[in-house]
Amino acid sequence: MTARQTATAGPSAVLVAACASGQGKTTVAAALARLHARAGARVRAFKCGPDFLDPQWLAMASGAPVDSLDLWINGEADCAARLATAAREADLVIVEGVMGLYDGQPSAADLAQRFGLPVLAVIDAGAMAGTFAALVHGLRTWRPGLPWAGVLANRVGSARHAAMLQESLAPDAGWLGHLPRGDAFALPERHLGLAAAGELPDALARLDAAADALAATALGQRPLRAWPHWQPPPSPAVAPTAPLLAGRRIAVARDAAFAFVYPANLEVLHALGAQLEFFSPLAGDALPACDALWLPGGYPELHAGALAARTELRDQIADHVQAGRPLWAECGGMMALAETLVDGGGERHRMWGLLPGTAVLGRRLAALGPHRLRFGEDELRGHSFHWSRFETDLAAIALTEPARGAAAGAGEPVYQRGSLRASWFHPWFASSPALAARLFSPGAW
Structure with missing residues (x-):
């Protein structure tokens, strides 16, 4: 057999x-x-x-x-x-x-x-x-x-x-x-x-x-x-996903600096009707024509010099935000948008400067655990895991909530400048496709 x-x-x-x-x-x-x-x-x-x-x-x-x-x-x-x-x-x-x-x-x-x-x-x-x-x-x-x-x-x-x-x-x-x-x-x-x-x-x-x-x-x-017998779970009924992003083109950074993407999150965006355009900042790609931009997490601290040199991409992203088109940056994506990034060797890099402040790679874990981001009665669930800290005078527009409440530690701030929103928080889009769509939609939260 x-x-x-x-x-x-x-x-x-x-x-x-x-x-x-x-x-x-x-x-x-x-x-x-x-x-x-x-x-x-x-x-x-x-x-x-x-x-x-x-x-x-x-x-x-x-x-x-x-x-x-x-x-x-x-x-x-x-x-x-x-x-x-x-x-x-x-x-x-x-x-x-x-x-x-x-x-x-x-x-x-x-x-x-x-x-x-x-x-x-x-x-x-x-x-x-x-x-x-x-x-x-x-x-x-x-x-x-x-x-x-x-x-x-x-x-x-x-x-x-x-x-x-x-x-x-x-x-x-x-x-x-x-x-x-x-x-x-x-x-x-x-x-x-x-x-x-x-x-x-x-x-x-x-x-x-x-x-x-x-x-x-x-x-x-x-x-x-x-092998021991395993009885798979029955397939539960799943409500169809409304095409809330139909006709919208989302540019997604994807390379060694922006590598932290759940495949399931991409599936949710497709189910929402979005067209995804991948590009590599490290490879020298320009920002594709798009309605929204996603800068995922990854290792910008290991590629800070190369990213800092992408001044033309920086300007393209700044124009994107100036035009009021959404930008969602999570964890490493937020670090790339900072004015300055201090890497593990203590070297300072002038980054893309769309968020005032300095991202500093620490020597130990800064945060770890499951979090939720609430929108009224609804919530996006996800997690936080980073060694870095973000030193900024910019006030947060929201805080995530640790899954087990205040005893689990502080929530992660969500920052906003115009149509740019950024956080250490990594959301799991399938926990609420409707709220995930809001990350890539214009308008106030």
Whole structure:
């Protein structure tokens, strides 16, 4: 039976989790996707929680776009609809968890339990022996009824070390093998998380090396038909999206400096009737003719010199705003619009100057968590994640609200100058397509 033939009985599924960040979840999830995709299986991957970097590796490995699943940001119905669609299209559905299995509200465990996704625990066992079994026992039993697929030990020192780990486990813990330490398939990191997959010339070679290593494990050798049964959620009814942006052309910056875009957000804009025109500031592209402009997040601090030199694009964007056409800038997009950007080395760059103030890249996390932006009784949900701060005398026209209220920290300011609106906030457009349309529509909020 081939991998494709298993689709008649429904896909296999797994949620790759860990006891903490840094255990190797992305490496294992991407290796698993790559292993089966290159064997001809149809693989769909997801990332639990908001993330722009891990999905790039999962997309390269699986050959398909990767959406985020978050029970609060997306909502349960949106998560169910995306999983149901993937189940109809795929032989294998992989969901990469976030942080530790039980971290966050909601957590990866909440997602696994709600949708019956069997949990594969990945544990960095490089500096442990018997404690490995204690961690596995805790992850498996802390939440009664949690679906369980097994455990994979990562960064193991030797065959003897692997045997010690396996011998420490309870017989029913589900030992699925081990991966050695391996520079050939390590995924490099920098601030904000992993390095972007598209920026590394050897990214696919790293994924192939990880897939080759996984192929030697019990997990890699298990045929999809032998995986634990997964019952996909029923596809919920979805209300049609009103074409509120019909006939409007939206220019979207997209390159290494403006790379943080959810594929699902682009789908929402298409459903709203918008025509999208992509351009690359780093490649020297001019601003396309457009009715609205979107500067997404990314890494402008790594390309500040090149962006600062785009004075003709700066002038085109200034003319766009002067003409009253909407501009939505989020996170890194807002940094590019500042008067000055101070990069990680302390160098100051004169940026595009449409927002008064200075964006400063810090040395530690400045904000992280789910947020909502309210418009009357309605709200856009999303998240905030940045190391930088914005020093400005410009008063905010609104503040986002942390998902868990004041105890979770301060809201993110939303700034406005004419038709320009900017914030650290990354909205998930599907949480309210009507409000997402307002980001790219003229007029007061």
